[in-house]
Amino acid sequence: KIRRLFHVWEKPETEGGPARATLYTKNYNQDYTRKGGQWLLGERLDHNFGVCPAVALINRAMIGDYRGRSQMDHVVKHQDAAARILTNMQVSGETIAQPQRLIFGVSNGEITQNGTMSRIKAYKSAIMGIANQDGKAFQFPGADLRNYETSLLQIMRPVSAVTALSMGDLGHATENPVSAEAQEKLDKKFTKKIRNIARMVGESFEEAVRIGAIVEGIALPQGSRLETRWEDMGTPSMSQLADVVSKLRTPGADGRPLVSDRKAREMIGFSEEENRMEAERLQNPQLAALGLD
16 A cells, blocks of 8 residues: 655656645645755645555556566567568658669750659659660559568567467468467457456555545445456357356355355346345245246
């Protein structure tokens, strides 16, 4: 948990750096302004929350690491390499990719029609006709830029490995798409990555809600617990859900199922209102017998 937090409000570098800051503590917030290279006391807010109104949301935190790491750490170096390749391809496309022409035995006046057009415009013309019978023209084929495409493809493969995204998701289209089994494997890997992130930040969201309740003056019941619940990224089918729920509802060795009726309905995806209506239906023998709610 954060006990104290000193937040510096940055300004653009052209305006001389930071101009003000705020110190957050469990009982008050203190503003500071920077003038003449010194921090001066500003407005103070006594809130007496008993907790610092700040929550650390750290991604991929490790022991002793309070800064965290970005999910894009393993992608940045590949992104830089791809940017260089794309830049080189653009430069090549503007220079060597266009077919080169070589003309002999012709004066500049004949090419530019006695100065009525520029030489570069005449050179780039789609069709050139020369009346001089001694003139000869050759054209070299334009450079093939497919080697850049191959280089980008080689970069996309490790990116696909570290991000759990398929080559199609990264924009590479082929005549033979990814098989269903391979796509399912990538989806499971991506789902696991998202679940790990949700598990890491869940506690921070719970703490933020508790602090928000204190700020709003809402008294939580003694010993109450908060839980961050996320939408399942696995996107299982209804038949898969029904199969899992039916197995969990099967009585065990002690004669009791692992989950209750309410939990089973939540796993299937019932909303709070749907759960309430279903509970009322089951409590009414007549409606339960007819299958009505």
